[in-house]
Amino acid sequence: MLVESMVFTVMKSLVFLYSLICVCYGREYTFPADFQFGTGTSAYQVEGAWNVGGKGESNWDRLTHTNPEAIADQSNGDIACDTYSKTKQDVQLLKFLGVDFYRFSISWTRILPNGKTDYINPDGIRYYSDLIDELLANNITPMVTMYHWDLPQTLEEEGGWTNLALVDYFTEYANILFERFGDRVKTWITFNEASHICHFGYGGDLIAPMLKDKVAAYQCGKTVILAHAKVYHLYNERYREVQKGRIGISQHIIWFDPMEKYYKDVNAAQSALEYTFGWLVHPIFTKKGGYPPTMIASVEAASKKDNLPSSRLVDLTTEEIELIKGTADFLGVNHYTTASCSHIGDEEIHPGLFYYADADASCVSDFTEEGAASFWLKVIPSGFRKALNWIKDQYNNPEVIITENGFSNFGHLINDCRRIYYYNAYLEELLKAVHEDGCKVTGFTAWSFMDNFEWRSGYFERFGLFAVDFEKPDRPRTAKMSAHIYKHILRERKIDWKYTPEGFPECEWLRVKDEL
Template sequence: MSGALPKNGWRENFTWGVSTSAYQIEGAAHEDGRGPSIWDIRAITKDKVYKNESGETACDHYHRYPEDIALMKGLGVDAYRFSLAWPRILPTGRTFVNEAGLDFYDRLIDSLLEAGIEPWACLYHWDLPQGLHNLGGWAQRDCAGWFADYATLCARRYGDRVKKWITFNEFSVFTLFGYAIDWAAPGITDRATHLRAIHHVNLAHGKGVDVLRSHVKGAVIGAVHNRQAVWPEKETEADRRAAALLNEHWNLAFPDPQILGHYPPLIARDMEPYIQGGDMAQICRPVDFFGLNHYGPIFAKEDLNSTWGFGWGDSPPDSPDHGIGWPVWPDAFRDELLELHRRYKLPVVVTENGCAGDDAVNAEGRVEDPRRIKYLELYTAKMAEALDAGVDVRGYFVWSLLDAFEWGSGYGPRFGLVHVDHTTQTRTPKSSYDWYKALIQSTRPA
């Protein structure tokens, strides 16, 4: 655990956890009344996902959740961050309530609590019901109200047992990649549609916060934002402009209005046509923590053929990476924590951090993943530095418990602490599982 201990030790009640999401692990896509999501449709659209793979079966968590909870218990985590699947609970997104879907999460939550693991429920992790997309989806202002109705149903059903709530996961990823760059569902590339989606998702967040406050006694509420430093690929004026605009879309378009009450300057004028009276007050609702998903910095370049004129650049050729091209830059993680503390003045929970690999079971039946261990060592050490510098970090969740369906990348990159054979569904804890278990144990009182 060298380098990962803050000078003054880990704060009392620091939360160690693991994260997943519904579409990435549950499977059972056509069982017990679940309706299709926009990702079910994207996955069956030719050449939109690596090897045309899908989350139809994924890790079969829907049936194997007791085994997965046992793995969490063995790991020693305090908490499990998961998402509720909107189309499993409301198959068309509204009106008809699917009791079988609600019952599944009852079983999951009760089993977590029985195992001594606190449930952290995320209401939305990218799986908009296809029925709502057919009505306009996030480009339709009414979608904020549909989300509030869904949030009300979940809060009333689970709020007696679930006290930690997240409205959305990675706002800018699913809006930018879904409505401006064709990298995610629903695969639209249109400026006006993208701007409407940004604003309506922000409205939905604010309405969701109000719903949770009203219906969950003692609720602790936050939202999960992906934040990475955005640097120009080359030190040219064009790439610097691209980096500045991508930074606002990627890092600021959601937390700034939600926490500070305004859109950032480069996109504020673009947003004006979509803002109605009272909207900004509805968006800027008090939250209890800032959820941070972070992996490494982004390099931007000018791309005049793209929707917004920016594109993803290459990291320096000598920089280490995950194995999937994502740069490993631990100092940028510490700096991001420091910037969040300065800008938003909220407690921070690291809701995702992790490393991909092409891990395989060896002849001895083990999965050795030293690259992931090194990554986690470096990044937790930088988190400790941020704590020493005064950042109020309340928890850390590894992405991910299991090797999951990784959206457009299919089952290629493996982020799990537990290897999953997606043919047999056999789970094999990796060496990083043992490392994380030892780290958690090292922070417990003697």
């Protein structure tokens, strides 16, 4: 009996140890039956046909045509992937992947060439209607982003997102989208990476219009969040009961760890999270509403340091706070990487990090970590789970759809082992967040569907599951190894590190660093 008891105890211990190993590596977890998978693109990055079919000029058309040196390879999106003429072909590639949904954005200027409703472009309506119908015919759900950084140039010349008149212009534009497509589109995202529009486009020079004006950045933030809220209320009042769709907003979160475990660095990391992510999420997803208190305090202190008579942060009125609260059915989250933050205090901040200065934080990527083609994208999977838990704790565990997650490489690379490693590792962290932490993540979007115009990086950095040969006029697509792996994950609904698709060499996971 004693021997049997000892054997039983050892067996129990081994079973426990095996279970623990499975938990640690996420191998016992599968994606819930109702979990949705997709992939995505944005209009300017892939469509091309910049002046075809009555489309108007966008701020990115103007930037790339008049200031080509702003783009790393002096390229533009005039042709890009030419998805404008390849609807049926591309939907078949999506069907091959087995995705549940396809996230794409609508070009404002393809619908309203001058940004306003005095003229609705029939070809724009035709193009997106055909795309939506083709997706549905192949059992793929359209997920539509209304604004992914390409503003009509006519509206940019009126002050762009610093001009509160854009609240009404955007609402009128959204109304047309609901009228023409809302019978078939049931998932809407108002803005992609709302704070990036303002931090990087108006406060900085990383995206159009490259204004580099901090005051303009905060004016932009108020306009964007009010425009989102007005569109949400429009849908509630006029369309929701009949169309039965839902509306969210997408924000980018970098997870910030403190550089050191001193309380000042811990506070700096928290402040950076509030400043970059919480700025336009806190007003929607908290009971109190308004901007994050830590952000209000840090921007006010930074403004005083710059000898300004008042804070750069543009106040929301009591009525505006109430208007914005609760205006989302889900939260779209874009996540790629993790960085480390330290307290600035009275020290000078590096000019390349201007957008963190008002948060009293200096945040940098860890250059000792494995990286992608994009210099800022370090592969740190654990930050994904931390970010999801922070969102759960800060905003009462809202429904989250991962609206972007991906890895960049250089050139026309097909055997993209490092991207496969990235997706496997990050999806394992997502599974832990769902199964162990109770985070309500209901969907995942691999970014991106195909290689495309990567904003100021041009075509140097490529995020696609499908490679695009930009040297050839017909822009042929080729499935990368990662496309086959993603297809397998969607079919099996779990991560399988040992799976190698037929016809591809096996990745040596411990030696993927030499690929670039």
